[in-house]
Amino acid sequence: MIVRTLEECRKTDRLVKSTTWDSCRLLLKSDNVGFSFHITTLYEGTKTSMHYQNHFEAVFILSGEGELENLDDGKTHKLAPGTLYVLDKHDRHILHAHKEITCACVFNPPLNGKEVHDESGAYPLEAEVIDN
Secondary structure (H helix, E strand, O other): OOOOOHHHHOOOOOEEEOOOEEEEEEEOHHHOOOOEEEEEEEOOOEEEEEEOOOOEEEEEEEEEEEEEEEOOOOOEEEEOOOOEEEEOOOOEEEEEEEEEEEEEEEEEOOOOEOOOOOOOOOOOOOOOEOOO
Protein backbone atom coordinates (compact mmCIF):
# COMPACT_ATOMS: atom_id res chain seq x y z
CA MET A 1 0.00 0.00 0.00
CA ILE A 2 1.22 3.49 -0.86
CA VAL A 3 0.16 6.39 1.34
CA ARG A 4 1.43 9.92 0.72
CA THR A 5 0.14 13.40 1.43
CA LEU A 6 0.30 16.35 -0.91
CA GLU A 7 1.84 18.43 1.88
CA GLU A 8 4.68 15.91 2.36
CA CYS A 9 5.33 15.56 -1.37
CA ARG A 10 5.54 19.32 -1.86
CA LYS A 11 8.58 19.33 0.46
CA THR A 12 10.52 16.83 -1.70
CA ASP A 13 11.97 16.59 -5.19
CA ARG A 14 8.55 15.25 -6.29
CA LEU A 15 7.59 18.94 -6.63
CA VAL A 16 8.73 19.97 -10.11
CA LYS A 17 8.53 23.65 -11.09
CA SER A 18 8.44 25.44 -14.40
CA THR A 19 7.84 29.08 -15.30
CA THR A 20 4.05 28.72 -15.70
CA TRP A 21 3.25 25.75 -13.41
CA ASP A 22 4.33 23.43 -10.65
CA SER A 23 3.49 19.75 -10.41
CA CYS A 24 3.58 17.54 -7.33
CA ARG A 25 4.09 14.00 -8.59
CA LEU A 26 2.36 11.80 -6.02
CA LEU A 27 2.68 8.57 -8.05
CA LEU A 28 5.44 7.80 -10.55
CA LYS A 29 6.60 4.97 -12.78
CA SER A 30 8.76 3.62 -9.94
CA ASP A 31 5.58 3.03 -7.90
CA ASN A 32 4.69 0.26 -10.39
CA VAL A 33 0.96 0.96 -10.71
CA GLY A 34 0.89 1.62 -14.47
CA PHE A 35 0.16 5.38 -14.37
CA SER A 36 1.39 8.53 -12.66
CA PHE A 37 -0.77 10.92 -10.65
CA HIS A 38 0.00 14.59 -10.10
CA ILE A 39 -1.53 17.67 -8.54
CA THR A 40 -0.59 20.55 -10.81
CA THR A 41 -0.94 24.29 -10.29
CA LEU A 42 -1.02 26.59 -13.32
CA TYR A 43 -0.16 30.14 -12.34
CA GLU A 44 -2.69 32.92 -12.90
CA GLY A 45 -2.27 34.91 -16.09
CA THR A 46 -0.05 32.34 -17.81
CA LYS A 47 -0.40 30.24 -20.93
CA THR A 48 1.33 26.91 -21.42
CA SER A 49 1.76 25.24 -24.82
CA MET A 50 1.77 21.44 -24.65
CA HIS A 51 1.81 18.49 -27.02
CA TYR A 52 2.12 15.14 -25.26
CA GLN A 53 3.37 13.01 -28.14
CA ASN A 54 4.49 10.17 -25.85
CA HIS A 55 1.73 10.16 -23.22
CA PHE A 56 -2.01 10.23 -22.72
CA GLU A 57 -3.23 12.63 -20.04
CA ALA A 58 -6.51 13.05 -18.15
CA VAL A 59 -7.00 16.32 -16.24
CA PHE A 60 -9.68 17.14 -13.67
CA ILE A 61 -10.00 20.80 -12.67
CA LEU A 62 -10.25 21.21 -8.88
CA SER A 63 -10.16 25.01 -8.68
CA GLY A 64 -9.54 28.08 -10.78
CA GLU A 65 -10.65 29.25 -14.21
CA GLY A 66 -9.17 29.09 -17.65
CA GLU A 67 -9.48 28.00 -21.21
CA LEU A 68 -8.20 25.02 -23.17
CA GLU A 69 -7.32 25.84 -26.77
CA ASN A 70 -7.08 22.88 -29.18
CA LEU A 71 -4.48 23.83 -31.79
CA ASP A 72 -5.52 20.98 -34.11
CA ASP A 73 -9.17 21.98 -34.62
CA GLY A 74 -9.21 25.58 -33.30
CA LYS A 75 -11.88 24.88 -30.67
CA THR A 76 -11.69 26.36 -27.18
CA HIS A 77 -13.19 24.94 -23.99
CA LYS A 78 -13.92 26.73 -20.73
CA LEU A 79 -12.14 25.25 -17.72
CA ALA A 80 -13.74 25.48 -14.28
CA PRO A 81 -13.99 23.25 -11.19
CA GLY A 82 -15.55 19.92 -12.09
CA THR A 83 -14.33 19.89 -15.71
CA LEU A 84 -12.48 16.84 -17.06
CA TYR A 85 -10.49 16.81 -20.29
CA VAL A 86 -8.55 13.96 -21.82
CA LEU A 87 -5.80 14.33 -24.40
CA ASP A 88 -6.68 11.08 -26.15
CA LYS A 89 -5.28 12.00 -29.56
CA HIS A 90 -1.98 13.54 -28.40
CA ASP A 91 -3.70 16.88 -29.00
CA ARG A 92 -1.58 20.02 -29.42
CA HIS A 93 -3.03 22.57 -27.01
CA ILE A 94 -2.54 25.74 -25.00
CA LEU A 95 -3.82 26.07 -21.47
CA HIS A 96 -4.70 29.64 -20.50
CA ALA A 97 -4.97 30.14 -16.73
CA HIS A 98 -7.22 33.17 -16.14
CA LYS A 99 -7.27 32.46 -12.39
CA GLU A 100 -4.79 30.08 -10.75
CA ILE A 101 -5.82 26.52 -11.66
CA THR A 102 -5.27 23.47 -9.50
CA CYS A 103 -5.89 20.16 -11.23
CA ALA A 104 -5.41 16.42 -10.76
CA CYS A 105 -3.59 14.78 -13.67
CA VAL A 106 -3.09 11.16 -14.67
CA PHE A 107 -0.43 10.12 -17.21
CA ASN A 108 -0.07 6.89 -19.13
CA PRO A 109 2.60 5.71 -19.56
CA PRO A 110 3.64 6.99 -16.14
CA LEU A 111 6.22 9.72 -15.72
CA ASN A 112 9.56 9.07 -14.03
CA GLY A 113 9.39 12.31 -12.11
CA LYS A 114 11.61 15.10 -13.41
CA GLU A 115 9.93 15.69 -16.76
CA VAL A 116 9.39 19.23 -18.02
CA HIS A 117 8.11 20.27 -21.45
CA ASP A 118 10.65 20.26 -24.27
CA GLU A 119 10.64 22.76 -27.15
CA SER A 120 7.74 20.89 -28.83
CA GLY A 121 5.63 20.94 -25.65
CA ALA A 122 6.10 17.22 -24.96
CA TYR A 123 7.52 15.26 -22.08
CA PRO A 124 10.25 12.77 -23.06
CA LEU A 125 9.20 9.12 -22.91
CA GLU A 126 11.98 8.41 -20.42
CA ALA A 127 13.48 11.00 -18.10
CA GLU A 128 15.48 11.27 -14.92
CA VAL A 129 13.99 9.19 -12.14
CA ILE A 130 13.00 10.56 -8.72
CA ASP A 131 13.90 8.12 -5.96
CA ASN A 132 11.02 6.85 -3.87
